[in-house]
Amino acid sequence: MKAKLKPLINSMGVPRLIILSFFLVLCVSAIILGLPIDMLISDTLVRFGMNGILVIAMVPAILCGIGLNFGLPLGILCGIVGGLISIELNLTGFTAFLVSIIIAIPLSLIVGYLFGLLLNKVKGSEMMVSTYVGFSAVSLMCIGWLLLPFNSAELKWPIGTGLRTTISLTNRYDKILDSFLSFKVLGVTIPTGLILMFLLCALIMFLILRTKSGIMMKTAGSNPRFAKANGINIDKYRIIGTVLSTAFGAIGIIVYSQSYGFYQLYQAPMMMGFAAVAAILIGGASTNNAKISHVLIGTFLFQGLLTIGLPVANKIVVEGNLSEVIRIIISNGIILYALTKVGSDDK
Amino acid sequence: MINKLKKFIFNNSVTFVFLVLCILGIILSGQSANFILGELVTRISRNLFLVLALIIPVLAGMGLNFGIVIGAMAGQIGIIAVVNWGIGGLKGLIIAVLLSTPLSLIFGYLTGKLLNKTKGQEMISSMILGFFANGLYQLLFLFLAGTLIPIKNKTILLSSGVGIKNTIDLNGVIKYSLDNIVKIPLLYFITFILALVFLYTAIKFISSKKTNKSQTHIIISVLSIVGIIIIFVIPSLNDLLVSIYIPIVTFILIGLVCVFNTFLFKTKLGQDLRAIGQDLKVSNASGINVNKTRIIAIIISTILAGWGQIFFLQNIGTLNTCGSHEQVGMFAIAALLIGGASVSKATNGQAILGVILFHILFIVSPMAGKNLFNNPQIGEYFRVFVAYGVIGLSLGLHAWKKFASSKKAIK
Numbered sequence: 050m051k052a053k054l055k056p057l058i059n060s061m062g063v064p065r066l067i068i069l070s071f072f073l074v075l076c077v078s079a080i081i082l083g084l085p086i087d088m089l090i091s092d093t094l095v096r097f098g099m100n101g102i103l104v105i106a107m108v109p110a111i112l113c114g115i116g117l118n119f120g121l122p123l124g125i126l127c128g129i130v131g132g133l134i135s136i137e138l139n140l141t142g143f144t145a146f147l148v149s150i151i152i153a154i155p156l157s158l159i160v161g162y163l164f165g166l167l168l169n170k171v172k173g174s175e176m177m178v179s180t181y182v183g184f185s186a187v188s189l190m191c192i193g194w195l196l197l198p199f200n201s202a203e204l205k206w207p208i209g210t211g212l213r214t215t216i217s218l219t220n221r222y223d224k225i226l227d228s229f230l231s232f233k234v235l236g237v238t239i240p241t242g243l244i245l246m247f248l249l250c251a252l253i254m255f256l257i258l259r260t261k262s263g264i265m266m267k268t269a270g271s272n273p274r275f276a277k278a279n280g281i282n283i284d285k286y287r288i289i290g291t292v293l294s295t296a297f298g299a300i301g302i303i304v305y306s307q308s309y310g311f312y313q314l315y316q317a318p319m320m321m322g323f324a325a326v327a328a329i330l331i332g333g334a335s336t337n338n339a340k341i342s343h344v345l346i347g348t349f350l351f352q353g354l355l356t357i358g359l360p361v362a363n364k365i366v367v368e369g370n371l372s373e374v375i376r377i378i379i380s381n382g383i384i385l386y387a388l389t390k391v392g393s394d395d396k
Numbered sequence: 397m398i399n400k401l402k403k404f405i406f407n408n409s410v411t412f413v414f415l416v417l418c419i420l421g422i423i424l425s426g427q428s429a430n431f432i433l434g435e436l437v438t439r440i441s442r443n444l445f446l447v448l449a450l451i452i453p454v455l456a457g458m459g460l461n462f463g464i465v466i467g468a469m470a471g472q473i474g475i476i477a478v479v480n481w482g483i484g485g486l487k488g489l490i491i492a493v494l495l496s497t498p499l500s501l502i503f504g505y506l507t508g509k510l511l512n513k514t515k516g517q518e519m520i521s522s523m524i525l526g527f528f529a530n531g532l533y534q535l536l537f538l539f540l541a542g543t544l545i546p547i548k549n550k551t552i553l554l555s556s557g558v559g560i561k562n563t564i565d566l567n568g569v570i571k572y573s574l575d576n577i578v579k580i581p582l583l584y585f586i587t588f589i590l591a592l593v594f595l596y597t598a599i600k601f602i603s604s605k606k607t608n609k610s611q612t613h614i615i616i617s618v619l620s621i622v623g624i625i626i627i628f629v630i631p632s633l634n635d636l637l638v639s640i641y642i643p644i645v646t647f648i649l650i651g652l653v654c655v656f657n658t659f660l661f662k663t664k665l666g667q668d669l670r671a672i673g674q675d676l677k678v679s680n681a682s683g684i685n686v687n688k689t690r691i692i693a694i695i696i697s698t699i700l701a702g703w704g705q706i707f708f709l710q711n712i713g714t715l716n717t718c719g720s721h722e723q724v725g726m727f728a729i730a731a732l733l734i735g736g737a738s739v740s741k742a743t744n745g746q747a748i749l750g751v752i753l754f755h756i757l758f759i760v761s762p763m764a765g766k767n768l769f770n771n772p773q774i775g776e777y778f779r780v781f782v783a784y785g786v787i788g789l790s791l792g793l794h795a796w797k798k799f800a801s802s803k804k805a806i807k
Contacts, residue, residue: 119520137503171795177519177794181788188781192774210771323527371539379530388521389513 052315064386068331068379072350075357082364087236089357095227096352098243099308101327102250102301103331106294109341111329114270114289115168117384120179120276121322122187123164124298127157132303132312133212136221137201146222146307153299161295165288180322194314216312223310227329246304252298255341257293266290266381271337327351327380330387354379402707410790411736411749417782425763432759434640437582439645439755441575442711442750446540446728447747448653449700452660454742457673458692459519460729463507463694465526467701469533470499475706475715476537476560479569480549489710496702503529504698505669508691515676519739519791526725535719565716575643583637585647587624594620612675646707653700654744669693673740730754730783731788740794757782 079089103121110118121170131153136146164182171178195211204212217223229242257263269286271274276283302321306312329339359372400682405412422432446464452460472560474496479486514521541547542558552564604613627633660666660792668689671679680686704723709715732742758779765775 053798087546170799171792171800173516174791174795174798177523178518178788178792180520180523181784181791182785185781185788188784189775189778191783195771195774196769211773253478371535374531374534374538378528381528381531384524385510385521385528388517388524389510 051074059129059267062333062386064383065331068350068354068383072354072357073359075354078361078365080360084360084364087358092241093349093353093356094237095240095243096356097184097349098226098240098247100301100303100324100328100352101247101248101344101348102297102304103342104301104328105250105254106297106301107260107325107334108254108331108339108341108344109266109293109297111334111337112270113266113287114337115175115179115287115291116178116336117326117330117387118179118294118298119166119176119322120183120186120292121294121298122183122318123160124157125296125302125321126186126190127160127295128153128299128302129301129306129312129314129318130156131209133199133204133216133304136204136216137199139201141221143222143225146225146303149303150300151304157296157299159294161292162288164295164389165291168291169287171285178223180364183322184319185374191315198294198330212314214313214315218307218310218312222307225307226304232359238307242310243304249340249345254293254297255281258341262286262289284313289330323384324351324380327383330383334387335390336387349378397638397669408736409802410786411753412735414734414753414757414786418753418760420560421757421760421764424431425760426767427760427763430636430639432756433582433636434785435667435759436752436755437640437642437759438711441643441650442708443554443728443731443755444650444748444751445653445707445794446701446704446724447731447751448650448657448744449697449704451657451737451742451744451747452669453693453697454732454740455661456669456690456691457676457740458511458693459522459739460732461522461694461697462519462526462705462725462729463504463511463522464697464701464728465725466507466529468498468504468705469504470698470707470725471496471702471705472715472717474702475566475570475709476552476564476717479564479566479715480550482549484569484573486570486573486577488570489706492570492706497699500699500702501695504695505691507698508694511694511769512690513689522533525723530722533721534718560717561719566709566713566715566718568709572710574613574646574649574707578644579640579641582640582642583627583634585642585644586626586627586637590620592623593617595658600761632688637706646711649707651781659743665689665692726783727754728786730786733786738790738794754783 080086103125106121106124107118109117125372128149131151133302134193135149138148140148164179167182168175168179199205199212204216206213206332219233224245226242227240230245231241233239258267265276265281266286266289267284268279269281274281276286302318302395326348328351330342330347332343333353334340334343334344334347355372358375361373362375432441446468449464449467459718462477471492474492474494477493477495483491507522508523510523511518538559541560542553547553547560548647552561553559554561578775581764587789594617597613597620601613603619627637656726661670668684669692671682671684671687672689676686701724705721708724709720731750732747733750735746735748739752761775761779763774763775765778766772768774
């Protein structure tokens with residue numbers, strides 16, 4: 050029995066087991082504490098769909114060899130600009146949502162391309178450089194939000210200059226995917242549109258990875274010398290991976306914001322890369338291998354942990370914010386674990 | 397000659413860009429020299445110690461130690477303990493320092509062990525470790541304080557009795573306890589420094605062989621005498637420098653760290669550190685215990701960071717329990733890089749220059765932003781952007797050079 054158990058534990062990794070068991074403990078505690086299970090499940094599903102596409106964005110980056118894309122804020126900023134323009138054009142409903150995506154995608158293609166060029170020049174230090182490029186871009190856009198020529202009253206502060214910190218989407222496309230074809234079963238509201246969008250994007254990424262370009266990208270990432278020997282232009286595929294990552298980041302933030310109900314400007318996008326990284330690592334990915342299944346498992350575990358963790362923590366410890374602290378510990382802990390694995394691969 | 401100049405500027409491009417930005421900023425802000433200089437002296441005395449703590453890991457090949465945040469947290473634990481026990485003044489400061497040292501030692505040891513497992517990605521690992529430790533630190537002070545850990549001084553607890561307050565006022569506890577010991581006007585301090593420079597370069601010049609007389613030594617010694625004369629003779633300069641006071645003891649401590657940084661490399665440990673900084677594999681082959689030496693480098697850095705954070709807080713006077721340590725790593729590293737340091741090379745002089753430039757920009761940005769764009773907020777965002785941008789640029793340039801040189805080596 051033990052002989053069978055050991056390889057299973059090794060393949061899953063100790064931290065993942067810890068997180069999985071922690072999650073199960075939380076679920077059981079929620080039931081014992083008498084918390085409204087149907088609401089918890091609905092919330093988990095919503096957060097699962099909300100964050101999923103941002104995690105999908107990590108897959109092409111990991112596979113093409115640039116490691117964990119801490120520079121996801123670049124894509125997020127493109128998505129936000131797309132969203133702001135659609136509000137400026139005073140669109141509503143599905144049109145607004147689609148127009149945001151249609152504007153954000155070309156923007157993210159350009160930004161992703163430039164970012165990819167940069168990363169090709171700093172091979173070996175991509176993670177560090179992408180983190181700081183992401184931070185600098187967010188800080189630069191803080192200045193941008195103050196200076197860009199938007200005119201809509203919804204976007205700007207009523208007095209003074211600059212865009213608001215959070216821009217509400219009520220009356221436009223707030224929760225438009227969540228409520229699309231949603232239905233209730235046993236008291237649990239299923240946000241069908243949101244889940245469908247997530248699965249659609251996952252399917253698109255899955256298919257992209259199965260095309261000839263996708264396979265060449267995976268080869269370039271996992272074994273650059275072998276790829277070069279076969280005539281694959283590594284630099285080109287690293288750029289393709291970065292562009293895909295940035296584009297999915299842009300789509301991801303639009304889906305996230307419609308579910309959340311707000312576009313968050315200024316400092317908010319800065320740390321979003323880390324949450325997505327932690328989610329995919331929890332799902333079983335490493336710094337050079339990732340699959341769509343990792344995205345699904347990881348997003349579900351990570352968001353489930355947060356969603357169920359908060360009410361349980363609030364019942365046990367009356368002080369607020371314990372859940373936030375636990376989130377910081379878990380997400381950073383798992384990233385650290387993944388980084389130690391990078392080191393051992395070199396040996 | 398022109399070529400040498402061009403190469404010099406290119407190699408130190410970050411510093412030059414910053415110099416230009418500072419000059420522009422000073423002009424645009426329209427603030428008085430008195431104000432800027434006064435603020436600058438305060439900020440240098442506050443921040444320089446922390447920046448100096450970064451130097452040793454850089455020379456040991458471990459990159460920029462974002463883990464000084466962890467040392468800062470150890471220092472803060474010391475301060476909270478002192479506030480809890482109600483010990484004030486210089487005595488409280490010394491106890492805080494003594495308390496933080498063993499904590500920094502343990503934290504530094506653990507950090508070093510982790511970094512040994514992530515060779516090649518030390519910087520991002522120390523950064524994430526900083527975030528992780530921040531989570532643990534918040535757990536300690538928001539939830540365990542008052543419950544599992546008894547707190548004597550109830551004024552620092554939140555109203556519910558659990559968790560330390562968000563801001564703790566250090567006024568009357570340890571505020572200025574170090575700074576106020578001795579303060580002398582800037583004029584005399586600069587005179588003293590220039591006199592030292594004059595003596596050093598003059599002695600070097602006189603004692604060197606007749607055929608070996610170095611031109612730079614005589615130039616520098618003459619300039620320093622001229623400098624002393626200038627600051628005494630020109631009345632506006634004289635008035636300016638007399639009115640600004642320097643906390644001498646703090647600066648003496650900073651001087652001691654500089655001496656320590658230089659002196660360490662003359663010892664065997666220092667030579668080992670240099671060796672592993674240059675080539676890990678060769679050092680390992682020559683019998684240096686690479687892992688142990690790396691851990692020692694991080695421990696020293698963490699201990700210095702703990703003390704540096706205590707000195708920082710005794711000047712600011714307010715402890716922000718959740719936030720004081722967060723920006724520590726970012727700003728100290730940006731300052732060091734601005735001074736011209738890179739991921740693999742850093743000197744005391746670069747730390748000093750970097751702190752001066754970085755903080756000048758910090759002081760003048762809000763007013764400059766207000767005068768240029770009619771919005772001081774832009775100035776503030778600009779300086780945050782600059783801090784991140786400088787780190788990103790510096791890392792990028794360094795990685796590019798490393799990558800380019802390895803390609804050349806293969807060719």
